[in-house]
Amino acid sequence: MTETEIFEIVAETLVEALALDDDEVTATATLTGDLGAESIDFLDIVFRLEKSFDIKIPRGELFPDNIVNNPDFVKDGSLTEKGMAKLKARMPHADFTDFEKNPDINNMGELFTVQTIVNYVMTKVNGQ
Amino acid sequence: MRWIWIDRFVEFEPGRRAVAVKNVSLAEDHLHDHWDAFPIMPCSLMVEGMAQTAGILVGQARDFKEKVILAKISRAQFDDIVTPGDQIEYHAEIENITPDAAVTKGTVMRNGEQIGTVNLMFSHIDQNLAGQQFPDENFVFTGQFERLVAPFLEAGDG
Numbered sequence: 001m002t003e004t005e006i007f008e009i010v011a012e013t014l015v016e017a018l019a020l021d022d023d024e025v026t027a028t029a030t031l032t033g034d035l036g037a038e039s040i041d042f043l044d045i046v047f048r049l050e051k052s053f054d055i056k057i058p059r060g061e062l063f064p065d066n067i068v069n070n071p072d073f074v075k076d077g078s079l080t081e082k083g084m085a086k087l088k089a090r091m092p093h094a095d096f097t098d099f100e101k102n103p104d105i106n107n108m109g110e111l112f113t114v115q116t117i118v119n120y121v122m123t124k125v126n127g128q
Numbered sequence: 129m130r131w132i133w134i135d136r137f138v139e140f141e142p143g144r145r146a147v148a149v150k151n152v153s154l155a156e157d158h159l160h161d162h163w164d165a166f167p168i169m170p171c172s173l174m175v176e177g178m179a180q181t182a183g184i185l186v187g188q189a190r191d192f193k194e195k196v197i198l199a200k201i202s203r204a205q206f207d208d209i210v211t212p213g214d215q216i217e218y219h220a221e222i223e224n225i226t227p228d229a230a231v232t233k234g235t236v237m238r239n240g241e242q243i244g245t246v247n248l249m250f251s252h253i254d255q256n257l258a259g260q261q262f263p264d265e266n267f268v269f270t271g272q273f274e275r276l277v278a279p280f281l282e283a284g285d286g
Contacts, residue, residue: 017202040199043229044249051224059228 001125006053007118013048014114017041025114032109042112049117055124062120063112064090068105079103087111093119132272133177134218140280143189145221148181148276154212169210171244174218174236175201178246182220182232184273186250188281189225192269195262199229200249206236208243215239218246228255 011025018035031037037045042063050057060066064087067073073083084103088096094111134148152159152169159167179198187196210216217237224231229251236244253262 040229040249040251043251044200044202044231047224047226047229047231059226 001122003118003122006121006125007114009052010049010114010117010121013045013052014117017044017048027113027115027118029114030109031112031114035114037112045117049121053121053125055121057124060090062093062117068108074105077104077106079105079108091116093117093123130272132180133173134180134276137181137184137277137280138217140185140188140277142281143185143222143225145219146181146185146277147220148177148218150177150216150218152210152212152214152216159212167212169214169216171204171206174206174210174216174244175204175246177216178218178220178234178236179248180273181218182222182234182248183250183268184277185220185222186225186230186232187269187273188277189222189230190252192266192274194252195254195266195268196230196250197253197268198248199251202231202247202249204244204246206244208238210238210243228252 007027011022014020014025014031014035015022018037018041020035024035029035031042031045046057046062049055049062067079067083067087067090070083073080073086079087084100091111094116095113096111099107099110134150137146137148139145139147154167158170158173162168162170183196183198187194215238217240218234219237220232220234222230223233229249231247231249233247234245235242236246253260
């Protein structure tokens with residue numbers, strides 16, 4: 001599948017899961033900040049992507065868990081070097097450029113963009 | 129008033145689907161506030177009725193070990209009203225169930241005619257990603273809910 005085809009299906013999935021208008025879903029939109037996703041929506045999105053693309057998404061693979069509640073990985077509200085390394089290893093599909101400049105855990109939402117999902121699905125569907 | 133918005137199950141296929149009925153009666157106080165001159169069953173309480181039907185279905189699928197909490201109303205649409213004397217049927221089906229959560233889809237029937245759709249998502253809250261702790265006691269599934277489904281499970285066991 002091409003990136004454009006995957007984007008279109010991801011966009012439809014997000015429109016359904018988050019009750020959005022079609023034009024709200026852009027590649028750079030963040031799920032929580034721009035599209036209003038709450039914690040349960042992340043699970044809903046995972047379920048819907050599995051169905052839309054006929055793939056299995058293991059727990060924590062698309063949206064990593066057990067990072068922010070691990071004291072080794074977070075200090076004074078920011079990701080430690082170790083935490084950053086761990087998160088980058090867990091999320092090769094995300095763009096860390098901005099987040100690395102200010103790794104406050106409140107900014108973690110910046111990592112979860114529509115493009116992050118598209119990149120992830122591309123690796124699952126096309127094995128790349 | 130008891131917070132139970134289904135009268136009984138009429139079908140129950142463990143882990144798959146269930147149908148519960150609710151007979152709407154003018155003896156129910158809430159109908160006189162919604163509204164006195166023209167009582168109709170509130171849509172919000174029909175969402176609750178579906179949540180109870182689907183929630184028990186989801187809970188039973190894990191032998192009532194999980195605390196099943198309504199986490200999201202993915203879709204709720206009602207195309208017509210329900211008034212005293214009507215019988216509501218909630219048809220719920222499990223679409224997906226995992227260690228963390230379950231997704232159900234459902235239709236609401238009034239006297240045999242489909243009038244609504246209610247699709248829900250439930251969380252197994254002890255498995256939540258934030259690692260929050262909840263009391264050991266299962267405060268979701270009390271005897272009252274389990275009794276509703278017991279006849280079907282006994283029949284299935286025998």
